[in-house]
Amino acid sequence: MSKFSLRNMAGAMWAATSLANAVCGSAVELAARLSPDAKVYGPNDSNFASVTARWSTYSAPGFAFSVEVATEQDVAETVKFANENNTPYLAVNNGHGAIITVGKMQEGIQIHMRGLNSVKIADDGKTADFGGGILAKEVIDGLWAKNKQTVTGNCHCVSLAGPGLGGGHGMLQGRHGLISDNFVSLKLVTADGTITKVDKDHELWWAMQGAGHNFGIVTSITSKIYDTNRPLWAYASFIFTGDKVEELYTNINEKLLKDGNQEVDIINYSYFTMDPTVDPVNPVIMFFILQENAVLVDEKFTAPFTALGPATSAAGAGDYRDLSVWTGNAENQTFCQKLGFAAMRYPVELQVYNVPAMRETYDTFTAGLQSTPALGFSVVLFEGYSTQGVHAVPAPSTAYPFRESNLLVSPVMLFQEDTPELAETANALGTQLREIIHKAxxxxxxxxxxxxxxxxxxxxxxxxxxxxxxxxxxxxxSKYDPEGKFSFFAPIA
Ligand SMILES: Cc1cc2nc3c(=O)[nH]c(=O)nc-3n(C[C@H](O)[C@H](O)[C@H](O)COP(=O)(O)OP(=O)(O)OC[C@H]3O[C@@H](n4cnc5c(N)ncnc54)[C@H](O)[C@@H]3O)c2cc1C
Known part of the structure; x- marks a missing residue:
């Protein structure tokens, strides 16, 4: 009882309805079953807004209370408690999941995993155990201090488990595969609240590498790690105006992608975005070439792009940790923040850029932003990671289904006034952009x-x-989650 704050008890006063009273009573009961460091926050607690804040406000889940777990047993106990009370629950790390299916969760329990954020490197230096709520930045920094690294997402604020359970793309995937390809074993709280170790001999192993959100709550991940024997990275960045779309994406196809044979140490990354300092009316194209083990991106890669006459260009060097900073994904930078934006994404996997379709995409995006200025923060993202490590894993061996693809493309509609009309306009534009790209x-x-x-x-x-x-x-x-307890994130059924 002591773990459910007095403020929350006072919050019960607010709870004029019987439903809210029941919820508050439940929270107190649950708190009594948890470890001493666990906490339960209700809507009237001053921490509630921050622990339940989402990267995207669109179709966000709604929680009656949030359990700040401190041990894996807390996760298991919360699942059992919720099952006993027929209450839905959702594991959350940092709330960057933006799929609209999670919006079906209302009046449930948030199982907030951030307390499980440890890094423990094995004595042989080949694997590490990570807490199930750890963020990419904590993984990167925790390993780097010991001259180690592993595959993480590029955004500091995204977790390891969230991306990893669906595959998980990152800057090191050309060397080591997806985040999930590096899993050695997982501790999993299943739908009945038991804690199970899942490794290559377990029936669920295949599914946890690509469809893992559907089967339980991961409390810890044992993953392969690697010596930082190529710590340096360099970038070359360019801003192109819209008239360069054809030449730019022809060059990317021919000089970088090369029919799926992009060098393992090269990443190409671009996005359409408004930048009024370069073009006050039309979107520009922000384009990066990133090169591993270099202090300057090789001129054979940059020269064809310099020759196109970018509006601006820049270059720099650092180490692996700087990649997030250069691409705007560091913890204090825009993409990481929860700024009250609605985000609607329309991803599609590609082998190669269809150049006429890139022109049509650019023109459609431009017209869309011009007719609806409230969508002006939107971007169209084109990620061209190296793929050797991903292709090396036999496709049937995991639930991640798109190993053959070379490019991850994603129109991202971003807007602040989350009204149904604006969401409808955003959805129409995002859908149209995806259709152009997919059809081509x-x-x-x-x-x-x-x-x-x-x-x-x-x-x-x-x-x-x-x-x-x-x-x-x-x-x-149907065997492991017959009642669909884990069916809020991209449900299989
Ligand atoms: C700014 C930004 C940058 C991104 N960059 C990348 C990137 O570089 N690479 C990449 O692959 N993806 C990237 N993504 C996509 C990212 O993989 C998804 O948004 C992912 O869902 C985020 O996971 P999270 O744990 O951070 O978010 P959360 O919302 O906390 O979790 C997402 C979902 O994962 C499930 N879940 C969370 N924790 C657990 C757990 N411990 N056990 C079981 N299930 C759990 C739940 O169903 C939850 O709804 C990015 C997203 C954003 C917004």
Whole structure:
């Protein structure tokens, strides 16, 4: 009882309805079952808004209270408690998941995992144990201090488990594969509240590497780690005006992507964005080439782009930790923040840029922003990581379905006044942009990276259209989560 704050008890006064009273009573009861460092925050607690804040306000989940777990047993106990009380629950690290399916969770329990953020490197230096609520920045810094690294997402504020359970793209994937390809074992709280170790011998292993959000709550991850024997990175960045779309993406295809043969130490990354200092009326194209083990990006890569006549260009060098900073994803930079924006993403996997479609995408995006200035913060993101480590893993061996793809493209509609009309306009534009890109790709099936999904695409788009993949996932789901306790994030069924 002591762990549920007095402020929350006072909050029960606010709880004029019987529902709210019941919720407050439940929170007190749950708090009594948790470890001494766990906390339960209710809506009237001053911390509640910050612990439940989301990166995107659109179709956000709603929580009756938030459990700040301190041990894996707290997670198990909360799951059991919620099951006993027929209350839904959702694991949350930093609330950067922006799929609209999580909005179906209302009046549930947030199981806030941030207390589980430890890093423990094994004596042999080949693996490390990470807490299930750890963020990318904590992984990077914790390992770097010991001259180690592993695959993480590029955004400091995104967790390891969130991306990893859906695959997990990152700057080191060309060397070491996806985040999930580096998993050695996971501790998992399953739907009945038991704690299970899942490793390569467990039936769920395949599913946890690509569709893992559907099967439980990960309390810790044992992952491969690597010596930082190529610590240096360099960047070359360019801003191009819209008239350069064709030449830019032709160059990226021919000089960098090379039909899926981009060098392992090269990453290309671009986005359409408004930058009034360069063009006050039309979006510009921000373009990066990142090179590992270099202090200056090799001129053979930069020269074709310099020759196009960028509006501005810059270059610099640092180490792996600087990649997030250069691309605007560091903890104090814009992409990381919870600024009260609604975000709607429309991802599609590609092999190569279709240049006429890139022109159509740019023109459609431009017209969309000009007719609806409230969408002016939106971007269209084009991520071209190196892929050797991802391609090296046999495709059928994990639930991650799109190993063959080379590019991750994502129109991201961003807006602040979250009104139904604006959301409808944003959805129309985002859908149109994705259709242009997908149609031009010639791919019969829409391939959607589950961690970027809008949420209306469906299991075949998220987990692969092959019947055997769908059947296997459904069989596992009905065995391990028959009541759909973990069906708020991109549900299999
Ligand atoms: C700014 C930004 C940058 C991004 N950069 C990258 C990137 O570089 N690479 C990449 O691959 N993706 C990236 N993403 C996408 C990212 O993978 C997803 O948004 C992901 O859902 C975020 O996970 P989270 O834990 O941070 O968010 P949360 O909202 O806390 O969690 C997302 C979902 O994961 C599940 N979940 C969370 N914790 C656990 C757990 N411990 N056990 C089981 N299930 C759990 C829940 O269903 C939850 O709804 C980025 C997203 C944003 C917004």
């Amino acid at each position: 790709s010639g791919e019969p099936n829409l391939r959607v990276y589950v961690n970027y999904a809008l949420g209306n695409e469906g299991p075949e788009a998220w987990y692969g259209a092959e019947q055997w993949r769908q059947d296997k996932l459904k069989t596992l789901k």
